[in-house]
Amino acid sequence: MTLPNLDLPPLLPEIILIGMALLLLVVDMAARFRDARAEGSLMAGLTFASVLIAAGATAAGIGGGDASVAGVVLVDDLSRYLNLVVLLAAGLSVLLAWAYVPQFSRESSSFYALVLLATAGMMFMGKSVELITLFVSLEILSVSLYILTGFNRHQLASAEGALKYFLLGAFSSGFFLYGLALFYVQTGSTQLAEIAAQDSGGVLLLIGLGLLLVGFFFKLAGVPFHMWAPDAYQGAPTPVTGFMSVATKAAAFIALFRVLAAVPGVPVEVWGWAVAIVAVLTMTWGNFAALRQKSLKRMLAYSSIAHAGYMMTGLVAGTDALNAILYYLFAYAFMNIGAFAVAAMLERPTPNAPQDATIDAARGLFDRRPALATAMAIFMLSLTGIPPLVGFFGKLYVFGAAVSAGWAWLAVVGMLNSVVSAYYYLRVVVVMFMAPEDETSYVRSRIPAGAGTAIAVAVTGVLLMGLLATPVFVELGRAVIALR
Amino acid sequence: MAIDYLPILILIIVAFLFAAFILGLTWVLGPKRPNKAKDEPIESGMIPFTSPRQRFSVQYYMVAMMFILFDVEVIFLYPWAVKMGQLKWFGIAEMAVFLLILVIGFFFVWKKGAFEWD
Numbered sequence: 001m002t003l004p005n006l007d008l009p010p011l012l013p014e015i016i017l018i019g020m021a022l023l024l025l026v027v028d029m030a031a032r033f034r035d036a037r038a039e040g041s042l043m044a045g046l047t048f049a050s051v052l053i054a055a056g057a058t059a060a061g062i063g064g065g066d067a068s069v070a071g072v073v074l075v076d077d078l079s080r081y082l083n084l085v086v087l088l089a090a091g092l093s094v095l096l097a098w099a100y101v102p103q104f105s106r107e108s109s110s111f112y113a114l115v116l117l118a119t120a121g122m123m124f125m126g127k128s129v130e131l132i133t134l135f136v137s138l139e140i141l142s143v144s145l146y147i148l149t150g151f152n153r154h155q156l157a158s159a160e161g162a163l164k165y166f167l168l169g170a171f172s173s174g175f176f177l178y179g180l181a182l183f184y185v186q187t188g189s190t191q192l193a194e195i196a197a198q199d200s201g202g203v204l205l206l207i208g209l210g211l212l213l214v215g216f217f218f219k220l221a222g223v224p225f226h227m228w229a230p231d232a233y234q235g236a237p238t239p240v241t242g243f244m245s246v247a248t249k250a251a252a253f254i255a256l257f258r259v260l261a262a263v264p265g266v267p268v269e270v271w272g273w274a275v276a277i278v279a280v281l282t283m284t285w286g287n288f289a290a291l292r293q294k295s296l297k298r299m300l301a302y303s304s305i306a307h308a309g310y311m312m313t314g315l316v317a318g319t320d321a322l323n324a325i326l327y328y329l330f331a332y333a334f335m336n337i338g339a340f341a342v343a344a345m346l347e348r349p350t351p352n353a354p355q356d357a358t359i360d361a362a363r364g365l366f367d368r369r370p371a372l373a374t375a376m377a378i379f380m381l382s383l384t385g386i387p388p389l390v391g392f393f394g395k396l397y398v399f400g401a402a403v404s405a406g407w408a409w410l411a412v413v414g415m416l417n418s419v420v421s422a423y424y425y426l427r428v429v430v431v432m433f434m435a436p437e438d439e440t441s442y443v444r445s446r447i448p449a450g451a452g453t454a455i456a457v458a459v460t461g462v463l464l465m466g467l468l469a470t471p472v473f474v475e476l477g478r479a480v481i482a483l484r
Numbered sequence: 485m486a487i488d489y490l491p492i493l494i495l496i497i498v499a500f501l502f503a504a505f506i507l508g509l510t511w512v513l514g515p516k517r518p519n520k521a522k523d524e525p526i527e528s529g530m531i532p533f534t535s536p537r538q539r540f541s542v543q544y545y546m547v548a549m550m551f552i553l554f555d556v557e558v559i560f561l562y563p564w565a566v567k568m569g570q571l572k573w574f575g576i577a578e579m580a581v582f583l584l585i586l587v588i589g590f591f592f593v594w595k596k597g598a599f600e601w602d
Contacts, residue, residue: 006574022585025592 010067010075013054013083014120020050021116028109039109040102044094044450047112051091051119058083062479071191072130077479078322082126082254085329089247090119092337092458097239098450100344104152104237104353111151115243118144122251131180131190134255138176138219141251142169145244149236154352161228161235168228169218176215182208192262201265209266212259213274219252220308223281230289233301234356238347241297242340245304250329253311257322260315272316276410279316283309283417290424296343296357299424300336303383306421307332313407313414314398321401323476328394330472331382331465335391338458339379341451342372348442357442359428364437372443373432375459380425382462385418390462393469546598557586 008015024043033039058080066076073079094115101111121140128134146169150162180190186204187195199205214225221229233241260271286306293299311328314321346361347354366373382391395418399411447455465472524532564571564579571578593599 022588025588029592029595 007067007069010061011069011073013057013087014123016050016054016057017116017120017123020046021113021120024109024113024116036102036106036108037099039106041098043108043112044098044101047116048091048094048098050116051087051094055084055087055091058087068129072133073124073127074129075127078254078326079123079127081326081476081479082250082329083123085250085326085333086119086122086126086247088330089243089250089333089337090115092333092341092454093239093243095450095454095457096242096337096341096344097237099448100237100239100354100451101151103349104154107151111148114144114148114151115240117141118148118243119247122247125251126254128255129192129258131183131192134259135173135177135180138215138255139173141248142173142219145240145248148240148244149232151240152235152237152353155235157231157235157356158237158353159235161232165228165232172215172218172225175211175218179208179211179213179215182211192258196262196264199263199265205263206266206270209259209263209271210274213256213271213278216252216256216259217278220249220256220312221282221305222278222308222312223285223305226282226285226305229305230298230301233304234295234298238297238340238344238354241301242337245301245340246329246333246336249308249311250333253315253325253329256315257319257325261319268316268318272407275312275315276407279309279312279410280413281309282306282312283414287417287420287424290421293424294358294360296346296359296361296428297340298356299359299428300339300343303421303424304336306417307336307383309417310395310398310414313402313410316407316410317401317405319480320405321398322480323473324394324397324401326476326479327469327473328398331390331394331462334458334461334465335379335382335389338375338455338462339383341454341458342376342379345372345444345447345451346442347444349444358440359431360435360440361442362428362432363435363441365432365441365443367437368441369443369447372447372455375455376432377429378459378462380428382466384422384425388466388469390466390469393466393473397473543601550593550598554586554590557583 024046027042027046028039031042033042061075062077062080066074068074094112097111097115101108105111118141121137121142121144124137125134125141128137146162146166149165150159152158182204183195184190186202186208187198189195189198218225218228233245236244263271283306286302286304286309290299290302290306293302311325311332314325314328317324343357344354346357346365348357348361349355362373362376365376378389382389385392385395387393395414399414402408402411402414525536560582561579564575568575
């Protein structure tokens, strides 16, 4: 019997996060806290520190070559960049949650422990090169997110969203697992490398890939597997919504790339069409449904569905579009979590929980808080895709990759959809800058330091990554060059 | 060869057909004289006095969930114990990490009062 080669140092970032998740529980058991705020601040601080350290450990490893651990995970530059996307989303969300979670919960330790476990699950998902590991990491992130979605126990919408997410998510996990089983039946292996080596097509592999795609599209909230997303995104505490709308997509996209690259027997002409059709449906449905939303959070939820559609456009271009998708994911992390952070500032507090903000809550925001309104305007314009903001370059690279791979019509559909999306993004800007303030408008009188920092970082990211688009894109391209 | 198992397939089919035939026969031939007492769900002959669709205390689920969690943990210990001779220190270290995570979780739910009934 040979023991697996456990070379742990490449997994240091994940070990730090999981260790901190356990430490949070121990601290909660050992310490007595004056009130929910004191507990929340300590837990958020510890979590943020561990996220920073993990990001530092990841960044230090970039360019350091590939390392395989026990044959089930592969630490390469692609997965390191995915780590950074996920940690960026986690870090910004923790800053936003800092003052947010104590408003309705005394269970900060569980909240942040679950955030850390979900983050670690996503990071593992992006480096899985073995199907069982892929499934386990998917479940770690899913189960953590189910609980986080329903974390606000005083709010029915939170419980409703969590229940829908959980039931449909469990169902989609079944599809996913069935797909993995068919892969194993056809090739006799769960290692992606061995599957790629033995793959001679075959109908079971085709069906298996179809089932896997259902599971992935569910996590990406692709139409028609998106039913859970608006309710879960609207019901979840706002920092959780921002986190899961960005980080889950990032992990699922990278994992999907690895799986699609491992089935050369199923050509891109076959799965490309499945992805293209879902991409068109996702963009169109997301954008048109967002047009008629009154709740700011629900509008951003549909917008998040639409953005998943844009990113799928890059998927059909295969490995050549990986750096475009990575760039888009970074861009999306900044602008989307930034937008959710501003939305959280517009939520009217009630005794139990902050109330869901309507778009009208932003009426006259520019007069009351010019900086906040400007930040929100930058996020909205970036989400629309207006140059020189980061959202424009994200779309440019993704659609460009689709065009050069011969899917020009798909890029055209994407651009037309961007035009539609301009209506509802710009409506927020119009309401903020032009509409007079009235009794529906609300903004917190004091912006908490954490949320303020998150918004400032997000604005900086949106501007800087837009200005430095080409160097960043080239750098990301080097990370994926080895995969070609 | 698959053909060698044909008699078993025939036996299965015959068994199903026979069972269906007997059940159908009793349904056709048997006398049906329902009354109120017969139609009640039988609970050890007691007269039911509430609807069976009651709401359970959420505590049942907590206890059941904890039970499953730590029961599954014990299942993992068996194959580990059997293979201990070959796993040696590697196995001990792995199991220590596994148990440490679960034990921290156990103390956490204990401290949070998951095992208290009221």
